[in-house]
Every structure is written in C-alpha cells, then in structure tokens.
Amino acid sequence: MGVTIHDVAARAGVSVATASRAMSGQRGVRAENRDKVLAAARELDYEPNVVAASLRSRTTHTIGMVVPRIANPFFATLVESIEKRLHDGQRSLLLANSHYEPEVEQRQVRALLDRRVDALILIPCHRERSGEVLATAAARIPVIQLDLRVDGFASSWVGVDNEAGVWQVVRHLTERGAKRLVFVGAQPTDSAAQARLDGYRRAAGDGDDVLLGDFSKEWGQQAAKLLLQRGDLPDGIVCGNDTIALGVLGELASNDVRVPQDVLVAGFDDIPYAELSRPALTTVRQPQEQIAAEAVRILDARLADDAAAPRSTAITPELIVRAST
Amino acid sequence: MGVTIHDVAARAGVSVATASRAMSGQRGVRAENRDKVLAAARELDYEPNVVAASLRSRTTHTIGMVVPRIANPFFATLVESIEKRLHDGQRSLLLANSHYEPEVEQRQVRALLDRRVDALILIPCHRERSGEVLATAAARIPVIQLDLRVDGFASSWVGVDNEAGVWQVVRHLTERGAKRLVFVGAQPTDSAAQARLDGYRRAAGDGDDVLLGDFSKEWGQQAAKLLLQRGDLPDGIVCGNDTIALGVLGELASNDVRVPQDVLVAGFDDIPYAELSRPALTTVRQPQEQIAAEAVRILDARLADDAAAPRSTAITPELIVRAST
DNA sequence: TTGAAAGCGCTAACAA
DNA sequence: TTGTTAGCGCTTTCAA
Numbered sequence: 001m002g003v004t005i006h007d008v009a010a011r012a013g014v015s016v017a018t019a020s021r022a023m024s025g026q027r028g029v030r031a032e033n034r035d036k037v038l039a040a041a042r043e044l045d046y047e048p049n050v051v052a053a054s055l056r057s058r059t060t061h062t063i064g065m066v067v068p069r070i071a072n073p074f075f076a077t078l079v080e081s082i083e084k085r086l087h088d089g090q091r092s093l094l095l096a097n098s099h100y101e102p103e104v105e106q107r108q109v110r111a112l113l114d115r116r117v118d119a120l121i122l123i124p125c126h127r128e129r130s131g132e133v134l135a136t137a138a139a140r141i142p143v144i145q146l147d148l149r150v151d152g153f154a155s156s157w158v159g160v161d162n163e164a165g166v167w168q169v170v171r172h173l174t175e176r177g178a179k180r181l182v183f184v185g186a187q188p189t190d191s192a193a194q195a196r197l198d199g200y201r202r203a204a205g206d207g208d209d210v211l212l213g214d215f216s217k218e219w220g221q222q223a224a225k226l227l228l229q230r231g232d233l234p235d236g237i238v239c240g241n242d243t244i245a246l247g248v249l250g251e252l253a254s255n256d257v258r259v260p261q262d263v264l265v266a267g268f269d270d271i272p273y274a275e276l277s278r279p280a281l282t283t284v285r286q287p288q289e290q291i292a293a294e295a296v297r298i299l300d301a302r303l304a305d306d307a308a309a310p311r312s313t314a315i316t317p318e319l320i321v322r323a324s325t
Numbered sequence: 326m327g328v329t330i331h332d333v334a335a336r337a338g339v340s341v342a343t344a345s346r347a348m349s350g351q352r353g354v355r356a357e358n359r360d361k362v363l364a365a366a367r368e369l370d371y372e373p374n375v376v377a378a379s380l381r382s383r384t385t386h387t388i389g390m391v392v393p394r395i396a397n398p399f400f401a402t403l404v405e406s407i408e409k410r411l412h413d414g415q416r417s418l419l420l421a422n423s424h425y426e427p428e429v430e431q432r433q434v435r436a437l438l439d440r441r442v443d444a445l446i447l448i449p450c451h452r453e454r455s456g457e458v459l460a461t462a463a464a465r466i467p468v469i470q471l472d473l474r475v476d477g478f479a480s481s482w483v484g485v486d487n488e489a490g491v492w493q494v495v496r497h498l499t500e501r502g503a504k505r506l507v508f509v510g511a512q513p514t515d516s517a518a519q520a521r522l523d524g525y526r527r528a529a530g531d532g533d534d535v536l537l538g539d540f541s542k543e544w545g546q547q548a549a550k551l552l553l554q555r556g557d558l559p560d561g562i563v564c565g566n567d568t569i570a571l572g573v574l575g576e577l578a579s580n581d582v583r584v585p586q587d588v589l590v591a592g593f594d595d596i597p598y599a600e601l602s603r604p605a606l607t608t609v610r611q612p613q614e615q616i617a618a619e620a621v622r623i624l625d626a627r628l629a630d631d632a633a634a635p636r637s638t639a640i641t642p643e644l645i646v647r648a649s650t
Numbered sequence: 651t652t653g654a655a656a657g658c659g660c661t662a663a664c665a666a
Numbered sequence: 667t668t669g670t671t672a673g674c675g676c677t678t679t680c681a682a
Contacts, residue, residue, distance in 0.1 A: 004675060015653045020677060028651060050439050051379045052675035055658050060376065062419075062440075070408070071597075076401040083395070083422050092436060094387075095420040097408050111417060114375050115387075217601055246601045253603045272396075273598045276542055276571045278578040329659060340669045345661060353667060377659035380674050 003044045011040035023048070054116065063299070064112030065121040066096045066105060068148075068190075072215075072243070073271045074286070075123065078146065081292030082121060091118075100190075102129035109133045113140060119299050120144070127151045127191045142302035144295050147286075149191045156302070156310045158295045160317040162192050162268075163199030165284040168319040169238050169266045170203035172282070176325055178236030178264050182209040184223040184248060185240030196240050196268065204238075215240060220247020228255055233263055236325075242267035242274045245281055249324065264325040279323035286317055328369045336365035348373070379441065388624070389437030390446040391421045391430055393473075393515075397540075397568070398596045399611070400448065403471065406617030407446060416443075425515075427454035434458045438465060444624050445469075452476045452516050467627035469620050472611075474516045481627070481635045483620045485642040487517050487593075488524030490609040493644040494563050494591045495528035497607070501650055503561030503589050507534040509548040509573060510565030521565050521593065529563075540565060545572020553580055560588055561650075567592035567599045567608055574602055574649065589650040604648035611642055 009019035014033050022029045022037035029037075040046075054060045063086055067075045083093050094112055098105035105125050110133070112120060119142040124130030131150045137143050138155055145157040173181060181204050188194035193215070201208050211226065213219030220239065224247070227233055239245035245267030252259055259265050259279050267274055270285035294313050301308045334344035339358055347354045347362035354362075365371075379385045388411055392400045408418050419437055423430035430450050435458070437445060444467040449455030456475045462468050463480055470482040498506060506529055513519035518540070526533050536551065538544030545564065549572070552558055564570035570592030577584055584590050584604050592599055595610035619638050626633045 002675090005677095006675085016676080017653060017655095017678080018651085021652090024677085030651065033651085047439060049380075049441065049675050051376060051385065051441050052658090053677070054376045055374075055380050055660085056675080056677040058658075070395070070405045071398060071402045073396060073398050073401070076398065077396045079420075080394070080396045080422055083420070087421075087433075090436075092419055092421065092440060094417055095404075095408070096412075096417070097405055108412075111415075114372060115417060116374065116376050217597070246598070250601050250603060250605075272542070273571070273601070276575050276598070276602070278575060278603055280575075327659090330661095331659085341659095342661080342670080343668060346668090349661085355667065358667085374659050377674090378661070380676085381659080381661045383674075 002049075003046045005046075005048070007044055008037060008040045008046050011044060012036040058116075059118055060116050061091045062094055062115070062117050063091055063119050063121060064094045064096070064109070064115070064117035066098055066108050066112070067123045068098050068100045068125045070095070070097050073273070074241075074269045074288075075147075077271075077288050078123075078292060081288050082296065085292055085296040098125045100125045102126045102133075105130060106133040109137050113137060117141065119303060121146055121295060121299070123147050124150050124190070126189055127194055142299055144299050144302075146291065146295055147192065151191070154310055156298050157312040158291050158298065159192075159314060160286050160291070161314040162195035163202070165268060165317040165319075166196050166199030166238065167203045168317075169268070169282075169284060170200065172319060172321065173236040173238065173264050173266065173325060176236075176260075176264055178234075180209075180234040181236040181238060182211065182227065182234040183238045183240070184211045184213075184220065184244055186215045186219070186244075187212050193240060200238055209234065213244075215243055217243050217247035217250070220244035220249075221251040222247075224248045224251035224255075228257070233257065235262075236264040237266070239265065239267045242269045242271045242281060242283055245283070245324075246273065246277055249277055249279075249281065259324050266325055270320055274320075275322070277324075282322045282325040283320050284317045285320050287315055290315060327374075328371045330371070330373070332369055333362060333365045333371050336369060337361040383441075384443055385441050386416045387419055387440070387442050388416055388444050388446060389419045389421070389434070389440070389442035391423055391433050391437070392448045393423050393425045393450045395420070395422055398598070399566070399594045399613075400472075402596075402613050403448075403617060406613050407621065410617055410621040423450045425450045427451045427458075430455060431458040434462050438462060442466065444628060446471055446620060446624070448472050449475050449515070451514055452519055467624055469624050469627075471616065471620055472517065476516070479635055481623050482637040483616050483623065484517075484639060485611050485616070486639040487520035488527070490593060490642040490644075491521050491524030491563065492528045493642075494593070494607075494609060495525065497644060497646065498561040498563065498589050498591065498650060501561075501585075501589055503559075505534075505559040506561040506563055507536065507552065507559040508563045508565070509536045509538075509545065509569055511540045511544070511569075512537045518565060525563060534559065538569075540568055542568050542572035542575070545569035546576040547572075549573045549576035549580075553582070558582065558588055562588060562590045564590065564592045567594045567596045567606060570606055570608070570649075571598065571602055574604070574606065584649050591650055595645055599645075600647070602649075607647045607650040608645050609642045610645050612640055615640060
C-alpha cells in the first residue's frame with residue numbers, strides 16, 4: 001500500500017531527487033517540472049512519509065513538552081497557547097505529564113529525546129531535582145524552561161516575576177487596610193512556590209505568618225480550617241495560587257465568614273474560574289499568550305542558530321482587583 | 326555523533342540482528358548473549374533511534390489525539406487520564422486542538438496521519454462536519470471517538486449517556502419542587518449539546534423553555550441576564566454544562582438572586598470547580614477515568630486484531646447533589 | 651537544473 | 667539460535 005515519492009516522480013517524468021526538491025519548495029527546480037510534480041502528487045493523493053523524512057533529515061518537526069499537570073487550567077492554557085503558536089509553523093506537540101514527580105518527569109523527557117523531538121519545552125516540577133534531566137536534555141537539543149525553573153541552571157527561561165506579583169498583592173491589601181496578613185502557599189519545591197514565598201516574606205516584613213501545603217483546593221480548604229480553629233482570623237489572606245484561594249473562599253463561606261468585609265483574600269495566576277467565584281477573586285494575572293509567544297520565539301532562535309545564547313525573560317504580571325479585596 | 330546498534334553489536338560480539346532481538350526482548354536469544362548486549366548498550370549509553378525503528382517496523386508507538394479545547398478542564402482531565410493509561414504501555418500522545426472548528430480539526434488529523442500515529446483518539450467537534458475527516462482517518466488506522474460523536478458514523482465511541490444524565494437532573498429539580506424549568510444549553514452542533522437538549526425536551530415535556538448559546542461562562546452570564554430581564558424567573562435552571570452553570574450562578578449572585586432559595590441551578594460534567602463555587606454546584610458527573618480506560622482498551626483490541634468490530638460504550642453518569650439545588 | 655547513488659538506523663525475512 | 671542481507675521512504679551529496 002501507499003504511494004511513495006517514486007510513484008510521484010515516475011508520473012511526473014522526473015527523478016525522485018527532483019520530486020523531493022519540488023515538494024519541499026526548494027529553489028533550483030524548473031517551474032515546469034515543479035508544476036508537473038505537484039500535479040502528480042495531487043493526482044496520486046500522495047502522502048509523504050514524514051517518518052522517513054525525519055530519519056534522513058534528522059529533524060522531526062515535533063516539539064516535546066512536559067508539564068506538571070495538564071488538568072490544572074493554568075498549565076492547560078499554556079499548552080494551548082504554545083500549540084497555537086507551533087501550528088503556525090506546521091509543527092506538532094508531543095505532550096507529557098510529570099505529576100509533579102521528578103522521576104516521572106525524567107522518564108518522560110527521556111522518552112521525548114528517544115523520539116528525537118527537535119526541541120523541548122519543560123515546566124520543571126522541582127527546583128533542584130529537575131536539574132539532572134534538564135541538563136541531559138539541554139546537552140542534546142534546544143531546551144526552554146517555562147513558568148518554573150531549576151535553581152542556578154543557566155538556560156533559557158520564560159515566566160513572570162513572581163516576587164513582584166506578590167509584592168503588588170501585599171501592597172494592595174495593606175492599602176485596603178489590612179493590618180495582619182497570612183500567606184497560604186505551597187512548600188517551596190518548585191521555583192514559583194519558592195519565589196512567591198520569598199516575595200511574601202520580603203514584602204510583609206518581620207513576624208510574617210505562613211502556612212505551607214501544596215497548590216490544591218484541598219489545601220486551601222484545610223488551611224482555612226486551621227485559621228478558623230486558631231481563633232483570631234487575620235484580616236488579609238495572600239494565597240500562593242488561585243486554586244488555593246478558591247479552596248479558602250469556599251471554606252470561609254461555609255463558616256459564614258464574609259469576604260471582603262471580615263477578611264480580604266487574593267490569589268495568583270488568574271485562571272478562568274477566578275472571575276467566576278463569588279466574591280470574584282482578586283489575583284495576579286499571568287500573561288500566558290505572551291509567555292508562550294516569547295518561548296517559541298526563543299526556541300526558534302536557538303533552532304536557527306545553534307550558538308544562540310540562552311535568554312531569559314521575566315514578565316511583570318498585572319494585579320487584577322476584584323470583589324474579594 | 327550517536328552510538329548506533331552496530332556499535333552495541335560490535336562491543337557485544339554479536340550481529341546487529343541479535344542485538345536488536347535482545348534489546349527488544351524477543352525470545353530466541355541465548356541468555357548469555359542477551360546479557361552481553363544489554364551490558365554493552367549500558368556501557369555505551371546507547372539510545373535507540375525510534376525514528377529508524379518506526380520507519381522499518383511501521384509502528385510509531387504514538388497515539389494522536391484531537392480535542393476541541395485543551396483549556397477546558399473537562400477535556401484536559403480526559404487528556405490526562407488517557408495519557409496516564411498510555412504511558413503504562415510506553416506510548417506517547419501527540420496532542421492537537423481543534424478550537425471547535427471542523428476545518429482546523431481536519432488539518433490536525435491530517436498532520437497526525439502524516440506522522441503515522443498508530444491510532445487516533447478524536448473528540449469530534451461537530452456532529453456532522455467532522456464526519457469526513459473521521460472517515461478518512463478510520464480508513465487508515467484504528468480510530469475511537471471520545472465523549473462526542475459524529476451522527477450515524479458506525480465507529481467505536483466511548484462516552485456518557487447524556488440524555489439519561491439530563492433526565493436525572495430534571496427529575497431531581499422536580500422532586501425539589503421546581504415547577505417551571507428552563508434549559509440553558511449550547512447550539513446543538515456537537516453531539517453532547519444535541520443529546521442534552523433532546524434529553525431535556527423529552528424530560529421536561531411540552532412547553533419547554535430553552536435558551537441556546539455555546540458552552541462558555543460568558544454565555545451563562547448572558548443567559549442569566551436575559552432571564553432576569555424577562556421579569557419572571559423560572560424556579561429551576563438546567564445548564565448544558567458546568568461552565569455555563571458557573572456563569573449563571575455568578576450573574577445571579579451579582580443580582581442578589583439567591584440560589585437555591587429563589588431558583589435551583591444544576592450543571593453537567595462535574596469539573597473540579599463545580600464543587601468550589603458557592604453555592605456548590607449540583608451536577609452530573611462524567612467518570613473520566615472510566616471513559617479513558619475503556620477507550621484505551623477498545624483501541625488496544627483494535628490494534629491487536631485488525632478485524633475487531635467497532636464497539637461503543639455509553640456509561641450512565643451519576644447525579645451529584647450539592648447546595649445549588 | 652537534474653539524476654544517480656548512497657545512506658539515515660533500524661527490523662524482518664531468509665538462510666544457515 | 668544466529669548472521670547475512672535487503673530494504674522501510676526519504677533527503678542529500680556528488681557529478682554531470
């Protein structure tokens with residue numbers, strides 16, 4: 001089965017080399033021959049075998065991407081933005097999930113390397129333990145870190161300035177009159193958790209109050225319970241991300257604590273559901289389209305010029321004030 | 326650059342054929358030789374070129390998947406479940422987005438076929454217009470439709486019984502005392518929108534009240550505005566999915582309409598955010614893990630036996646009652 | 651501008 | 667159980 005380039009070449013009355021050149025749009029083919037080849041391909045319903053082309057040309061037109069958790073709308077939106085950019089250029093996305101486990105992440109990256117992806121977009125799930133596999137990959141193909149990053153690894157990265165984002169939140173809550181703040185965040189195993197915690201500590205100053213769990217709504221609910229049990233509620237809750245914040249809001253509502261009257265609550269990321277909660281959630285917006293566009297731009301530069309220097313871009317995120325503060 | 330199977334074979338002192346057999350775990354290799362090959366591969370840090378293997382063996386161990394919109398948490402969760410299943414078997418997922426546009430979907434499916442994916446998992450974005458590309462793909466490789474389906478296309482499909490789900494919602498609202506219902510759904514361009522609308526019409530009987538837009542929170546907000554403008558609010562709102570329902574809830578809250586005291590609201594899908602809204606949303610749960618598992622099972626059966634008959638599975642979804650009703 | 655020919659790295663048929 | 671050999675379908679020298 002299957003029409004090959006030989007069939008097309010035969011029908012067009014040229015060699016396979018000419019057929020190949022014509023179809024890949026190279027110059028150095030007489031217009032007349034090019035048209036004959038294209039016509040033959042159409043008539044025969046020719047479908048090029050890109051696997052064979054990849055073997056010979058050593059490029060797969062495929063980009064690998066590993067994210068911690070696709071089901072997280074923040075990452076899903078990022079994937080969607082990347083995918084949109086790539087398809088402008090006829091490339092495809094091989095997607096994998098690390099479940100926030102460095103071992104799984106390592107397996108996934110190796111699988112992508114085995115598949116000879118042209119480049120890798122990695123959201124490294126761990127500040128330290130993702131370093132090894134990142135180095136392995138970076139030694140072979142262009143790699144860019146997205147959103148999260150590995151400590152002290154001098155490779156390209158695109159994301160937001162998390163510290164600046166948290167700083168804005170703290171200042172906003174203070175301006176709204178909050179005197180006693182608490183930070184409900186995640187254990188600093190990934191770089192965003194770390195940077196947001198650092199940012200909070202620096203902005204809130206001494207005597208800061210911090211509860212650390214993970215980036216889940218369940219942790220948000222649990223943390224709110226803890227705060228309620230402690231008896232004296234703070235007057236401002238800075239959450240490590242929107243999912244936590246939504247958990248906090250839910251738990252507070254269940255206990256008849258009014259937001260923003262009794263306590264102010266803010267999140268981070270601006271996922272689509274932040275706007276839908278009641279009260280709508282004040283949060284820090286990550287410009288995902290912009291992050292994705294910049295990432296693909298940097299990758300293309302590396303792909304075009306192997307010696308291109310690593311480039312990092314930290315975008316300053318925007319505070320979105322809604323009813324919860 | 327690059328260690329090839331020839332290097333491994335030379336080091337192990339066997340032929341490339343034996344090396345290949347040993348590494349792919351085929352029987353018919355003496356244990357002693359197998360160990361030598363495996364040791365040589367490890368020592369040389371051999372990375373098999375799966376592109377070359379694919380060209381020769383005509384199988385890529387890659388599954389293509391096209392979804393309408395990855396950013397929709399319902400689809401994202403489905404992708405994650407599928408990905409988890411596949412990786413048990415060392416296969417990867419080539420992911421593409423159709424943006425609910427049949428033309429884009431067609432391009433994406435063709436690209437996946439060009440890449441010689443072993444099978445295709447398609448969530449067809451249109452009841453009718455997805456038919457053509459589905460047929461093209463099904464003529465070449467095993468294809469399974471997930472969640473959505475094309476009208477009258479006799480191929481494998483896995484999803485939920487949407488009519489039964491809506492039926493449960495309507496009965497529940499009626500039992501809660503609702504007399505006048507309205508359905509806020511999506512134009513029936515995809516099969517779920519159609520089935521849920523049909524289900525509603527059949528369950529609610531004559532004089533049914535129906536507003537149709539798309540599956541977005543914006544449409545939910547707009548529909549709620551429309552209902553408020555009409556003056557006499559119904560006492561039960563059946564929404565086509567959770568995203569619409571969350572939009573409806575938000576708009577009602579902004580207008581001081583109390584849920585469930587003034588009006589009951591229910592959704593469909595049970596996305597993670599359904600539970601987080603206040604009031605928490607009553608909805609119909611789609612068992613995504615189960616859908617994914619069944620889909621991969623059917624695909625594997627087709628892959629193992631080319632003549633396996635198409636198989637469709639409609640899972641009856643479960644009503645999850647929360648505070649909104 | 652074109653064609654002949656040589657692989658890309660692997661697996662599978664065949665023969666031993 | 668093993669090795670030899672012939673491709674998979676394409677791109678890319680190289681020479682004309």
